Amino acid sequence: MKRREFVGGLAMAAGVAACADKSAEDCSGTVSSGETFEWNMVTSWPPGLPGVGTGAENLARRIEAASAGRLKIKVYAGGELVPALEVFDAVRSGTAQMGHDASYYHRGKVPAAQYFTAIPFGLTGSEINAWFYYGGALELWHEYYDQFGLIAFPAGQTGVQMAGWFNKEINSVADLQGLKMRIPGLGGEVMQRAGVTQITVPGSEIFTALQTGAIDAAEWIGPYNDVSLGLHKAARYYYYPGWHEPGPTLQCSINKEAWNTLPEDLQSIVELACQAVNLDMQSEYIYGNAMALDQLNKDPNVELRELPEDVLELLQEESEKAIAELSAKNEWAKRLHDSLSNFQAKSSANLLVSEISYLKHRID
Ligand code: CA
Numbered sequence: 001m002k003r004r005e006f007v008g009g010l011a012m013a014a015g016v017a018a019c020a021d022k023s024a025e026d027c028s029g030t031v032s033s034g035e036t037f038e039w040n041m042v043t044s045w046p047p048g049l050p051g052v053g054t055g056a057e058n059l060a061r062r063i064e065a066a067s068a069g070r071l072k073i074k075v076y077a078g079g080e081l082v083p084a085l086e087v088f089d090a091v092r093s094g095t096a097q098m099g100h101d102a103s104y105y106h107r108g109k110v111p112a113a114q115y116f117t118a119i120p121f122g123l124t125g126s127e128i129n130a131w132f133y134y135g136g137a138l139e140l141w142h143e144y145y146d147q148f149g150l151i152a153f154p155a156g157q158t159g160v161q162m163a164g165w166f167n168k169e170i171n172s173v174a175d176l177q178g179l180k181m182r183i184p185g186l187g188g189e190v191m192q193r194a195g196v197t198q199i200t201v202p203g204s205e206i207f208t209a210l211q212t213g214a215i216d217a218a219e220w221i222g223p224y225n226d227v228s229l230g231l232h233k234a235a236r237y238y239y240y241p242g243w244h245e246p247g248p249t250l251q252c253s254i255n256k257e258a259w260n261t262l263p264e265d266l267q268s269i270v271e272l273a274c275q276a277v278n279l280d281m282q283s284e285y286i287y288g289n290a291m292a293l294d295q296l297n298k299d300p301n302v303e304l305r306e307l308p309e310d311v312l313e314l315l316q317e318e319s320e321k322a323i324a325e326l327s328a329k330n331e332w333a334k335r336l337h338d339s340l341s342n343f344q345a346k347s348s349a350n351l352l353v354s355e356i357s358y359l360k361h362r363i364d
Contacts, residue, residue: 033263037071042091044084044101046204047077050228051221051288052250055156055281056100059252062273071266073098084202088253092148097258100155103251104185105200110148112332115340116141118248120187120319122340125159125247125282127347132249135343137336144332151259153274155252156281159289161242162226163307164219165210165235170307173314182206182218186322187244193318194311203229210234219244223296224288232296238304243315250281 041060045053060073076096078084087099088106104114116137123131131137132154145152164183170176177195181188188198199215203225209215211234218235220226222242232238252274259267296302307315327334 034070035263036069037262037266039071039073039097039258040081040095041073041075041098041100042081042087042096043076043099044078044087044105044202046202046229047080049203049225051158051225051281051284052100052156053077055250055277055284058280059100059155059273059277062276063270066269066273067266071262071269075100078202078204084204085200088148091253091255092150094255094257097255099253100250101253102185102248103152103253104248107185111326111330112144112336114186115333115336116152116154116249116251117185118187118245119323119337119340120190120244121246121316123247123344123347125157125249127344127351128157128247128249129154129278129282130347131340131343136339140336140339144336145253146256149256150253151256152251152253153271154249154278155274156250156277157285158221158225158245158248158250159282159285160222160247161219161245162222163239163242163244164217165226165231166217166237166239167210167213167235168216169237169305170239170311172308173311176311179217180215182209182215182220183244185244186319186326187219189322190244190315190318193322194314207231207234222285222289223292224285227292227295232299232302236301236303238296238302239307240304241307243307243312243319249278252277 041056043053043056045056047053057075060075064072076082082090082095085101085105087096087101088103088109090096091099102117103110104117107114118128122128132141138153142151164181166179168175168179173194176191178197179195180197180199181191182199182201183191183196184200188200192198199209201209203220206218206220207230210218210231218231219242220229220231226232226238252270254270262270296304323337327337
């Protein structure tokens, strides 16, 4: 961010008072117009869900506080104003000025957008932030979304997810055949290629679908949220790792016309609040997952399992094929994939001599 914008953003929050005893010239470009804005934010999340849901509420609260009430945002849970998985269209059409959801829910309409959430066997949470903020991905995102009349920022992420809850053991590739599983995004497509029947339902419907046997398996997020949805009471086997979502990012999407009506200082406040929530939510998940996993480890009705090696190998092969096919037919997917994979190769080499090596010694 340019220093001028940053200083402007902070100074504006203090408002006119800071400039009261200076000449008009000294304060030019920093004085607030005083105009106020009331926006709606639609989200995909069940009401009050810790992490993703409360993160969206935090974002609205921080923007309102930092702007001294000049930008007020009313947050709607999934289904309250528009259906949970229709945030993209609602923000595009201006039904709401702002949205908080995952870009990969809209892969049918904007296939390349899933790169901004997660791709199978892609970047972890801290790596994807590095790619956004330093690897040029945020600029690519803005360029890509401009054609849809949107601008978006990373605004929260969950870290490495879990492979999901299963009502039966997965001991080999054969056990995947015909399994009905809730798993969205490219991960879902890969599962489908591996023999699974892929289903997408919003978070609020997973528990009932799994408990009634309408589906045999479901991935949602990780221990912190899965326990809050009660998924440990709907299935016995909890598999890891979340190969399909190694560090999924949530987006704050904004209608570009609405964005352009904001003065620069309010735009800076929105951008800074998104960054703050992005860090805050990552920290919340690291802590919350550790606490919830401890609870699950003590639960006699839950069995924690690692996916068998041959299953992970098949999923990785199918992921590479799915990604190659997407890149072949979608120019933006190719552009994003080239950028991501170039960084990922170098980052993998770096992680081998840093976190992976260190953690192996710390934990073993
Ligand atoms: Ca997930």
